[in-house]
Amino acid sequence: MKMHLTYLLSFCMIIFFLQACNQHHAGIGKMNNAYTCPMPSDSFFSDKPGKCPKCGMQLIPNPNNINQLSNNSINRSKKFTCPMHPQIVSDTMGNCPICSMPLEPLKPDSLKGTVSLNALLKPVNHQVVANVPMIHLMPRTENISLDVLGYVQYNTDYLYSIVSNVSGRIDKLYINSPFQKISVGSKVAEIYSPELVTAQQNLLQLLASDADNSSLIQMARQKLLLMGMSQRQLQYVEQTRTALLHVTLYSNYDGTVLLNDESMNVSDGKNSINNYNNTTDVLPIKEGMYVMKGTTLFKVFNPAKTWAILNLYDSDVPLVKKGDKVVFSAETNTQTAITSSVHLIEPYYNVTSKTTSLRVLFDNTQYKIPIGALVKATIYTGNRTAQWLPKEAVLTLGMNNVVFVRSGEVFMARKVKTGIVYKNLIQIIDGLSTHEAVAADAQYLVDSESFIQLKS
Incomplete structure (x- = not known):
């Protein structure tokens, strides 16, 4: 009996001692928990470094206090970034120095979630795990202007032809060189035409033998006029009763003489300019030649009516429409700006x-700008309000354009x-909403051997 009482008393004393130790450790942890034992089972805390009284291990700083300090420091050091240019980071609010958009608060790295094993095991051609800057769609109005190059060309609406109305021999040529200026009524050439001489003799025969046959005489006169004779020449023939051996060809236009070279009328800057430079002073039409x-x-063009031919790259064509304002200057006079508008967009590439x-x-x-002079022009196409992304955020896959959309822990490729x-900038018409974040540079998420597979 005494032995049982002794064992029971010893057991109660052991229990009381253990409870006292636990209360001691808990009291110390409540007073200050700056340091703790690395063994979680000991649950020992202290306000200064040392050794754990339970296991004897060296105490370490409490990680809960470190996380709290880091969170406080993040809150105190808030950063701001541009939604269109993530590389811009500032300590204060303001505008982006690149695009002048308002800066937005930058989310701290501590808010980023960890990637699960399930996400890492997904096929890489469906989604990508990466830590890259992200941006959002931004509604924005752009005042679009395009800087383009071109050259001055003939306006074919004011390009005329001097044509021989009869077959014969050129006995006298009044055009001495290309680019000679002529006016209405200027002599071009004198042509001997047996056909024209015969028609004059027929008229004179009618006047002599059948003067009362006014209808035949009128038809003979009309034939001579259609063959190129002027009204004054016809009156001279009737008055002198003598046929003219030569008919004089006159110009009906004001302008500058061009050679009859169809290649000079091609609206191709490279070919046209080469033709201007290779033009010589030798005329292909000479005295003594027969013409049909x-x-x-010759051709005559009006130098006062000209075109500026401007070249657009295919990406700029959708931006331009007929009537858009154009301001340009020629290389021969860069100080003079000429204002006009788009007259025609040629329908071929x-x-x-x-x-x-x-x-x-x-x-x-x-302005008197010479034909073939190079010009620099600015086309003002007006304001465009749209949803924009940087071009780097869009990846071109042949017929499809793809962005990488943030979806939970990963980036998903989306058309x-x-x-x-x-x-x-590139306009996004469909497939993305403003609240969805995409990778700022899609090329970072693709390697040289990747094949992006889009979900249907």
């Missing part, structure tokens, strides 16, 4: 220069419909 009826001897041409009509009377491209 309907032959074009130049494979050689990889451009589409547009025509700007202007009056060259005052989007794009619109116009202006400078470093």
Whole structure:
């Protein structure tokens, strides 16, 4: 009996001692928990470094206090960034120095979640795990202007032909060189035509033998006029009763003489300028040559009515429309700015220069810009309000355009419909909403052997 009482008393004393130790450790932890034992089972805390009285291990700083300090420091050091240019980071609010957009608060790295094993095991051609800057769609109004190059060309609406109305021999030529200026009524050439001499003799025969047959006489006169004789020449023949051996060809236009070279009328800047430079002073039409009826001897263009042919790259064509304002200057007078508008966008693509041409009509009377002179122009297409992303955020996959959308722990490839491209921006028409974040640079998420597979 005494032995049992002794064992029971010893057991109660052991229990009382253990409870006292636990209360002691808990009291110390409540007073200050700056340091703790690395063994979680000991649950020992202290306000200064030392050793754990339970296991004898060296105490370490409490990680809960470190996290709290880091969270407080993050809150005190709030950063701001540009939604379109993530590389811009500032300690204060303001505007982006690149695009002048308002800066937004930068989310701290501590708010980023960890990536689960399930996300890491997904196929890499469906989604990508990465830590890259992100941006959002931004509604924005852009005042679009395009800087383009071009040259001055003939306006074919004011390009005329001097044609021989009869077949015969050129006995006298009044045009001495290309680019000679002529006016209405200027002599071009004198042509001997047996056909024309015969028609005059027929008229004279009718006047002599059948003067009362007014209808036949009138038909003979009309034939001579259609063959190129002037009214004054016809009156001379009737008065003198003598047939003229030569008919004088006159100009009906004011302008500058061009050679009859169809290649000079091609609206191709490279070919046209080469033709201007290779033009010599030798005329292909010479005295003594025979010409057929309907032959074009020369062409005449009005230098006061000209075009500025501007070349657009295919990405700029959708931005331009007929009537847009154009301001340009020629290399011969860079100090003079000429204002006009888009007159015509040519409906074909130049494979050689990889451009589409547009025509700007202007009056060259005052400026006197020579044909073939190079010009620098700015086309003002007006304001465009749209949803924009940087071009780097959109990846082109042949017929599809793709962005990488943040979805939980990963980036998912998604097809989007794009619109116009202006400078470093691309318009997003469909496939993305403003609250969704995308990778700022899609190229960072693709390697050289990747094949992006889009979900249907």
